[in-house]
Each structure stands twice: as structure tokens, then as C-alpha cells.
Amino acid sequence: MQGSLSYQRASNHLNDRVVYTPLHGVGLPFVRAAFDAFGLPPPIAVPEQAQPDAAFPTTPFPNPEEGEGVWTLSMACGACLVRCLHAIMPVLTPASVHSRA
Numbered sequence: 305m306q307g308s309l310s311y312q313r314a315s316n317h318l319n320d321r322v323v324y325t326p327l328h329g330v331g332l333p334f335v336r337a338a339f340d341a342f343g344l345p346p347p348i349a350v351p352e353q354a355q356p357d358a359a360f361p362t363t364p365f366p367n368p369e370e371g372e373g374v375w376t377l378s379m380a381c382g383a384c385l386v387r388c389l390h391a392i393m394p395v396l397t398p399a400s401v402h403s404r405a
Contacts (some may be wrong), residue, residue, distance in 0.1 A: 325350035328357040
């Protein structure tokens with residue numbers, strides 16, 4: 305399968321970061337490998353949900369894709385990432401964003 309994938313690298317998005325949670329499943333190594341294969345920065349894994357655990361301790365329902373509050377940790381991780389980026393990077397104005405494109 306190697307070499308059979310086709311993609312177009314968008315250089316203006318290479319610094320975008322993605323928050324990913326496997327919800328205690330086994331997807332994290334595969335997602336990291338896919339990001340690496342496409343030359344993207346690794347996703348930010350939700351630490352509390354990164355390791356496989358059949359008890360799904362941070363989800364309120366045995367099927368982690370369902371149920372209220374399942375994505376709370378992902379949203380909190382993303383919000384933390386945004387706060388951190390704003391603290392270390394200058395605020396982008398619409399004019400500066402367009403000039404970078």
C-alpha cells in the first residue's frame with residue numbers, strides 16, 4: 305500500500321495542530337503514524353484517554369462515542385492548546401493572515 309496514497313500538502317496548514325482522543329481505544333499509534341506519513345505535526349493526544357482501557361474510566365457510558373460529556377476532555381485539551389498558543393504567539397489579524405497565504 306505504501307506509495308498508493310495521494311495527497312496534496314498544504315504548506316500554509318502545516319503548523320495547525322489537532323487534538324485527538326482514542327477514547328481509551330487502540331487508535332493512537334495508527335493516527336500518529338498517519339500524521340507522520342503525511343508530514344503533519346503529531347496530534348495532541350488527550351492524556352487521560354490516550355491509553356487503551358476496556359473500562360473506559362473517563363467516559364460516562366460503555367460505548368464512548370455516545371453519552372453526554374464524552375468530548376469534555378478533548379474540548380478542554382483543545383482550549384488549553386489555544387490558550388498556550390496565544391500566550392507564545394502574536395495575535396494574528398485578518399490582514400496578517402491574508403498576507404501569509
